[in-house]
Amino acid sequence: MPTTAEHLRIALDGAWHEARERARKDLAHEKFAPHYTPETDKARAITLEQMRILAEHGYAAAGFSVESGGTGDAGGAVASIEMLAMSDLSLMVKAGVQWGLFGGAVENLGTERHHEKYVKRLIDLDVLGCFAMTETGHGSDVQSLETTATYDPDTQEFVIHSPTPSSRKDYIGGAAQHARFASVFAQLVTQGETHGVHCFVVPIRDEDGNDLPGVTTSDCGYKGGLPGVDNGRIVFDQVRIPRENLLNKYADVEPDGTYVSDIDNPSRRFFTMLGTLVRGRITVGGSAGAAARVALSIATRYAE
Structure with a gap:
């Protein structure tokens, strides 16, 4: 039987509970443990290694259509990136750039020739x-x-x-x-x-x-x-x-x-193009909220 805490977590997770729960399991990997790494080159190498672990687990597939090699779950993709913000903001930003912004531009502004050439490879990090x-x-x-x-x-x-x-x-x-x-x-x-x-x-x-x-x-x-x-x-x-x-x-x-x-109409064409990229902006807001919840949790425990 689920505990009261588990019932609460499921309720608070909402429609994308499965995506959030999967993220919790993936981020339990020892390579995602909190770390303080002020050396720039080393910190960047750690973040890229974490990205590769996520790619191996198919973490980015939700953000891309089934035809392009993904699973077509846009809400799950936003929830998954938001969960990264509760683990490591560097990882969240780098994942968001690779899969949300770069990948989102290729899929949403490109056509079949671009999807076939790039999307599966950028999901797997063969194309950075x-x-x-x-x-x-x-x-x-x-x-x-x-x-x-x-x-x-x-x-x-x-x-x-x-x-x-x-x-x-x-x-x-x-x-x-x-x-x-x-x-x-x-x-x-x-x-x-x-x-x-x-x-x-x-x-x-x-x-x-x-x-x-x-x-x-x-x-x-x-x-x-x-x-x-x-x-x-x-x-x-x-x-x-x-x-x-x-x-x-x-x-x-x-x-x-x-x-x-x-x-x-040139203006309508321009705003139509930018409108396809709005998910990335939503992700930034969701991730900021996730980081704020982590900060609130830390502050509350400290106050106690």
Whole structure:
């Protein structure tokens, strides 16, 4: 028979009790024990190792559709990430960037060709990525981002470029060390016309961790309270990627450079694209609540 405490836990867990209970069991692994690790490189290595353990247990599958190799349980995915915040906030942020932001952009803004190429691999951490939206000069003013993606019909490639110092991608989780790919938000330019911000998959490092030609990454350094998160900066200098690397669920560019979209209004198209990523923002709020509950529990025990 369940104890009173177990009944209470089930009730408080709500609809995603099973996801939360699974997280409790996974996080009972000795590698998830609380630790104080001020050395940045060591803290980052620990967080990546914890991520790999989660991947082995299929921790990220709930956040992706069945067709892409997941289980299609968005609520369970949010609950699972929230539980990480009760264990280690560095782990929560890094998992959120890899599976929620980078992975979410590929699945929600991409089409079948991207799903087949990337999603299963990023779930398993065979592909490590980052979410390159924020820029030095524009913060969260996404419509004003300056990074450009200019289409070259002669080679059927997009040229990703940082035209100004303020167009540097900044504070990007994973960009300092571990990410090999980035979902890059940039102004799409084709046939001399700008069509607003779109998202592209851009390789940024080789398998040995070296910056690829035209890509310059740098490290934001120690992050207070989140020592295991490798926030960094990215600058692009005429980096060429295949036309197919445009995440083209809502808009595409044909081989000759013609821009096509089922959403005629540029503002509506922009907000439709961003709306697909709202789960990541919900996760941040849920994780903050989870961390606050941990703090309240510690304070109460201390007061007693």
